[in-house]
Amino acid sequence: MHVVVIGAGEVGTSIAASLASDHEVVVVDIDSDRAEQLKYELDVLTIAGDGTTSEIQTAAEVGRADMVIACTDDDQTNLVACGTAKTLGDGFTIARVKSTDFLRTWEGNEGAFGVDFMVCTDLLTAENIVRVIGLPAAVDVDPFAGGLVQMAEFEIAEGSPVAGQTVSEADRFESLTFVGLFRDDEMTIPRGDTDIMVGDRAVVIGSPESVQSFATDVAPQTTPDHADEIVVVGGSEIGYQTARLLEERDFKPRLIEQDPDRARWLAENLPNTVVMEHDATDTEFLAREHVDEADIVVTALRSDEKNLLISVLAKRLGVDRVIAVVDSPDYVTVFEEIGIDIAINPRTVTAEEITRFTYESVAENIAVLENDQAEVLELELTEGCGLVGRPISEIVADTDVRFVIGAITRNHTLVTPRGDTVLQAGDHVILLVESDAIGAITSMA
Amino acid sequence: MTRTVDIRATLSYTGSIVKYLSATMSVPLVVALIYGEDALTFAVSMGIGVAIGAGLERLDEEPDLSPRDALAVVSLAWLTAAVIGAIPYVLAGYGTASALGHPVNALFESMSGFTTTGATATAEISFERHSHALLLWRQLTQWLGGMGIIVLMVAILPQLAVNGAQLMKSEAPGPGLQKLTPRIAETARALWLIYAGFTAALIAILFGLGLTPLAPNMNLYNAIAHGLSTLPTGGFSPQAESIAAFSPVVQWVFVPFMVIAGVNFALFWYLLRDEPRRMFENTEFRTYMGLVTAFAAVLAVGLFAGGAPSTAIGGVTEGVTANALRQGAFQIASLMNSTGFATADFAQWDAQTRFFLLFVMFVGGSAGSTGGGIKVIRWLVVGKALYRELYTTANPDVVRPVRLGGEVVDEDVIRGIMVFTLLYFVIFALAAVFIELDTARVGDGLSGTEALAGSLATIGNIGPGLGPLGPFGSYEFLPNTTKVLMIGLMWIGRLEIVPVLALFVAGLDE
Structure with a gap:
């Protein structure tokens, strides 16, 4: 498959890295130093230039591309890049956006902006x-x-x-x-x-x-019920979307945002959230508002340093679970090492979502585990593929690919896999596989 | 903001409105001809009105209005309309024993009519004293003023459509103007059509009942006359006994129509457009209906328990379920949204029920209805804004917008509503003090409650007050100074204070 990735930031690089072994990948980035550097890091072709222009896209052979992934940090750039790609060829276009407004427009009319699939980073996170x-x-x-x-x-x-x-x-x-x-x-x-x-x-x-x-x-902790205190710190788009989704699930979260105008906007758009306008790094304020008694604290401020500070503070005050949004993937491990329960990186989430599309019809869904050591895939089995018609124990014995079948759904009902279970065409198989062996497993399916 | 009001343009616009409004006197003129009464009164009045209007209109050939002028036009148009409307009363009453022959009484009656107050300056309402045509004119002024003379003019005069939205905003009851269609003239027409439709329906039902034995007294004249003053929440009746002159069945017919008159007419537009949810899920509508039902129930219980000592009008309610229910429902439907019809002399009721009625009079109808008063929507916003203040005092960091039916209410709108409500109470209280002192000066002292009720009945465009100002009394005996003040209160109350005060502020600037 010929894949063009526009934007070699963290998302683009991560996608290119997972595709490089099995596909022909061209990466376009406006920064020539970055393009040069990537050429040696990954087995891909790099082109320096503006990925929205047809000149650069022609150089990247977008015309014969099976897939074009626009994942720069700028929404408009990504949309224009997809629009341009559609004028040159008929590849499947994927755009990464931050704004949920663009996502809503696109959902209302799929194919809008020349985008075949849209990934909204903040919403996904x-x-x-x-x-x-x-x-x-x-x-x-x-x-x-x-x-x-x-x-x-x-x-x-x-x-x-x-x-x-x-x-x-x-x-x-x-x-x-x-x-x-x-x-x-x-x-x-x-x-x-x-x-x-x-x-x-x-x-x-x-x-x-x-x-x-x-x-x-x-974990003897109970499942959160609706009386649980959830505090979202930071009214960024991720913070807003988190509060909104929690509202949809009948939670009544509290949201802390420092900027008065943004706080007002949030309060107007989140009817079931208590919005507080204050600096979240003020310990006195956190104590006064009993944030220490909260069951869950989500930090979604715009800077990793502040998220780290609040997370540590919340942990020290005795909050049960702290979930931190971490912008830089390098920090994820650091966060988890110092005791933050969960660190979520929007770029990893985005890369994961986009990567699942590159497995085309074979893999329908994917989750990336532990810094890409392993992935969980959902495969739909077709007649005559290597996995159909044999008991699982036999398949495992025959191959040195390391994988585990976790669940099978057959006609929308769940089948628990055991050694003697025989796979059939039409089954959906959810399996865990080491990252290096993904190509091998998808070729068997 | 140093630009002063463009007097010529303002007067010219006012002239156009007055000219066309005077033409409506052709209706009582026709009635006079039918009944063989003094048609000359209306012919002359109409002539004077059209002449004044046309004269003012010529002051500026191409008038150009600014938002500030629009406020002035609306205030002046209402004042001039009342003056022109008073001419027939003066002409007809001149040289007779009719109190309306006096210019102050005539202006009071006319202002009371256009503002749909329904307070009368003549103690004697009868066909012996007044002609059928004059009493119908009294009803017609209410009908014209109900949906608003400006709305009517915007609907029919193309030259007003340009500034129509500004003009209508100054006249519309409630905190803002609701545009139903892109063109303001179409919105105005839609509102008037709905209004006229309900009026026609009521007239038809009343006339139909009159043909059966169920409703003695209900002839075509009465059907039309009462139809014209129900939907505008007016309250005038050519019958001395108001609605008590009719059978219980007729009284019940009035109840739903009075309730409808207090509903935002824009909501009926949504109903007609097959969007009933926008009506039934409207927060103000639901609150209004809830309040009407609750108040009526409370009053009915009060009356059943003996709130009304047996009076000639209204009959016994103590222990009589049907009568207590009917009197309760009718009086609440009539007084809450400022209609002012009566089927019982509530001025004679006991202190608790009278105070309850006084309390109900403060509520008012809905925004965009023909009702007066503070309006349900303002109470909702005031209540929520006050609660917000208390809440944020306890939780200083919380940001909490005021919501109405899920929609966020703009902070400017909240401030405007707070200012209005405060002004309303200040003017109401000051006027009550003036009325108390002024009536004491001439020796006709009203009690404190009666003075408060008189002030509230005029600024709220309700009509009947308590004591001698009750539903079967009149304002005739009051000193002229008090009547002039009340004319001002009705004017200021109908236009919801701000346009009139803005006119004075503009005057002071110069």
């Missing part, structure tokens, strides 16, 4: 945050197969009942499968006799109910 809030103790949650199946990543805390047990001992939940275990940033594919230890991160796939009951089992 907010959706991610809200999903994580919905499952306590989960580090990452993604829905698959139209919501029939959920993937969740949990950190095994001290005192958790499954700590010290083997996978087969812990695996007492109907229709739930342990698909991965991260220990010290190293992934292992769990076998029945693998021990689960404190500090591990376990990835499970199963029905939402089973994930839910697993969640309440590993």
